[in-house]
Amino acid sequence: MGTERWSDVREVGFLRGMRLLFWVYRVGGYHAFRAVLQPVLLYYFFTHKLSRTASLDYLRRLRQYFGSDAMPPATWWTAYRHFNAFAGSTLDRLGAWSNSSILDRINFPERDLLLKQLDSGQGAVLLGAHLGNMEVLRGLSTRNRRLTLNILVHTRNADMFNRLLRDVVGERDVTLIEVTEMSPATAIRLKGCIDRGEFIAILADRVPVSSESRTRMIPFLGAPARFPDGPFILASLLKCPVYTLFSTRQGKGYDIRCQKLANSVKLPRRGREEAITAYMQRYVQELEINVQRAPLQWFNFYPFWDQK
8 A cells, every 4th residue: 555645635536526416416406416426436436546445444444443243344335335425424514514404403412511611701622533524513603603613724635625615605604724834823813713712623633734744653443543743732832622523424414522632731841742642642532432433434535554
C-alpha cells in the first residue's frame, strides 16, 4: 500500500458525481436518486484502487479489534457499502445545510451538556472526526440563535465541497475558518470567539496539510496511527472546555454523542509531551467507541495507518 497523504487524494470526480446526484434527488425524488447513484458509485469504487484498498484495510482492523462477530466482514461488498454510506452522508450534508426534514429526526441524549455550556457564556472546543455527518451540527446551529458555530477547515481539500454547498444550497450563517496555517492572528480571532460564547468545531482525526511533523502516533483500532496534536495545543491556548462530538446516521435520522473531554486542556512545562499524548489518547478512545456504533461511517479513504 502506498503512503499518499490524505490531502493528495483528490475528490474531483466524486464531487462532480454528487452534484449530479443532488440535482437528480431534488428534481426526480428518492427513487430517481437511487437509480442514478449505483453506476456513479460503481465507477468510483472500481477506478479508485487507493481508496478501495484503504477501506478494506480499515474493515480488517475493525474485525481484529472488536471481534469478527461484532463487525461486518472485510469483503469488496462491505467496502462498497462503506462507499455507499459516504455517498449518503454527502447528500445528508447538503440536506442539513438546506434545513431539510432530517434535522427533525435527531437523537441527542447529551444535549444538556452543550445547553449548560451555552448558559455559562463561555465558548468551547468541539472535537469531531470524519465519522458520520458533522454538518448536522451546522444545520442545528441555524435553528438555535444562541449557538454560533465556527468550523475550522483545511480549505485546500475543502474548497470543492464548499463550492458545491454554495452552488446548491446557498450561503449559510456559519463561519468557516481556514487553518492550513495557524497564524497568531487566527489564534486571536478564535480566542475572541470563545470569549463571546461561541463554539469552535475541529475534526481531529487527520494529519495537518501544511505540517506532518505536528503529529503523534496514538493506538487506534489496535495499531499506532498518526493523529494531529494541533487541536489540543489550540485548546490549551483557548483555555476553555473541550468536548468530543460525533454525529452518525441511525435509521432515518442521526444520533449525536457528546462527552466532556476536559474542563480545559492544561499543558505544564514539565510533562508537557506526556500531557498532550494523554489528551489525545482520551479523544481516540472516544472515537473508537463511536466507530464501533457506526463502523461503516468512518470516512478516511486513504492509508491511515501507513503514514510515515
